Amino acid sequence: MNRQTLLEMLQQQGVTRRGFLKYCTALTSLMALPPSMVSAVAEALETARRPSVIWLSFQECTGCTESLTRSYSPTIEGLIFDHISLDYHHTLQAASGTAAELAREQAMHENKGKYLVVVDGSIPLDNPGFSTIAGISNVAMLKETVANAVAVIAVGTCAAYGGLPHAAPNPTGAVSVSDLVPDKPLINVPGCPPVPSVITGVLAHFLTFGAIPELDELGRPKVFYGQSIHDRCYRRSFYDKGLFAESFDDEGAKKGWCLYRLGCKGPMTYNACATLKWNQETSWPVESGHGCLGCSEPNFWDAGSFYKALSIPDGDYARAAGYAVAAGVGIGAVAGLLNKNTKANAVAKHSSVSVDDFAVNKNNNNEGA
Numbered sequence: 001m002n003r004q005t006l007l008e009m010l011q012q013q014g015v016t017r018r019g020f021l022k023y024c025t026a027l028t029s030l031m032a033l034p035p036s037m038v039s040a041v042a043e044a045l046e047t048a049r050r051p052s053v054i055w056l057s058f059q060e061c062t063g064c065t066e067s068l069t070r071s072y073s074p075t076i077e078g079l080i081f082d083h084i085s086l087d088y089h090h091t092l093q094a095a096s097g098t099a100a101e102l103a104r105e106q107a108m109h110e111n112k113g114k115y116l117v118v119v120d121g122s123i124p125l126d127n128p129g130f131s132t133i134a135g136i137s138n139v140a141m142l143k144e145t146v147a148n149a150v151a152v153i154a155v156g157t158c159a160a161y162g163g164l165p166h167a168a169p170n171p172t173g174a175v176s177v178s179d180l181v182p183d184k185p186l187i188n189v190p191g192c193p194p195v196p197s198v199i200t201g202v203l204a205h206f207l208t209f210g211a212i213p214e215l216d217e218l219g220r221p222k223v224f225y226g227q228s229i230h231d232r233c234y235r236r237s238f239y240d241k242g243l244f245a246e247s248f249d250d251e252g253a254k255k256g257w258c259l260y261r262l263g264c265k266g267p268m269t270y271n272a273c274a275t276l277k278w279n280q281e282t283s284w285p286v287e288s289g290h291g292c293l294g295c296s297e298p299n300f301w302d303a304g305s306f307y308k309a310l311s312i313p314d315g316d317y318a319r320a321a322g323y324a325v326a327a328g329v330g331i332g333a334v335a336g337l338l339n340k341n342t343k344a345n346a347v348a349k350h351s352s353v354s355v356d357d358f359a360v361n362k363n364n365n366n367e368g369a
């Protein structure tokens with residue numbers, strides 16, 4: 001099938017060369033590439049053909065699609081979705097029943113070896129009948145659809161790691177996409193839900209370069225998941241000074257102090273919320289006054305209370321806290337230093353920082369720092 005190039009599509013819609021370059025500048029920025037890459041992006045997009053995308057939704061809450069559609073026109077998200085061919089999407093397509101399944105089969109047949117599969121939701125293995133679409137079990141539909149795909153994108157924490165359905169006691173035997181698709185290029189885009197511009201940024205990267213971006217050890221694009229929420233949080237200076245809100249309505253909370261003691265999981269969570277934000281870059285959870293829940297990390301539903309403060313390993317913390325008291329250093333600064341060291345050690349060993357690296361406070365939240 002001879003699909004239009006992106007440039008042809010934009011020209012058909014009356015977009016000028018100047019507008020096209022503006023679009024390329026926005027895309028380059030979205031993909032966190034340096035401005036010097038704009039001309040390379042423009043060159044690639046002039047000849048890029050719109051890829052066929054088949055979007056499968058399994059055990060999920062529709063939150064990932066809702067996140068993506070929470071945008072106002074015209075947006076970069078809208079442009080990208082105008083310029084891929086979204087041939088099958090349970091939630092967004094008008095067709096249903098046999099016609100919908102025919103669209104999926106047609107897209108697979110006509111774009112064999114070239115189409116992208118996006119999956120949201122986990123897949124139940126205990127009983128194929130737990131979740132079916134058009135009488136086809138999720139596991140059978142996934143395996144059939146990815147067989148001739150060029151790459152697979154697992155959108156949302158359910159698809160990436162099993163998510164809420166996988167939480168103990170995992171009544172459906174839910175697994176992630178990577179558990180069932182070991183032999184295809186796979187990108188995990190976790191989040192509950194993921195930031196919309198992260199989803200579109202990953203698609204933009206594929207559209208531009210025809211390849212998947214560099215991934216971390218959990219299969220996440222490093223460009224969006226390379227730093228922790230804590231690394232990029234605007235409340236970080238309060239953390240470093242040891243200024244913590246103790247309740248959601250105290251003076252510290254009103255002054256925008258750090259939410260660490262109220263359970264913020266920002267120090268062990270890798271995502272781009274703090275920079276890309278939500279709802280057209282209006283705000284993000286920590287800016288709205290609530291701690292990060294750690295939604296882009298594996299098993300976050302089973303990692304303990306959202307409102308229980310993290311602490312750092314007892315030995316290091318106790319030793320450093322002693323020095324801090326002697327030196328008059330803020331306790332948050334010590335925690336910050338140790339967290340930085342924990343991360344630096346993990347980076348040096350090419351391993352991720354997980355909740356296990358930050359012991360959950362066993363006493364009470366006020367001792368969490």
Ligand code: SF4
Pocket residue numbers: 229230231233234235236237239257258259260264265266267286291292
């Ligand atoms: S602990 Fe949370 S609120 Fe405090 S600086 Fe880190 S990410 Fe921000």
Ligand code: SF4
Pocket residue numbers: 191192193229269270271273284285286291292293294295296
């Ligand atoms: S702030 Fe944390 S919990 Fe909230 S969406 Fe971002 S990564 Fe998920």
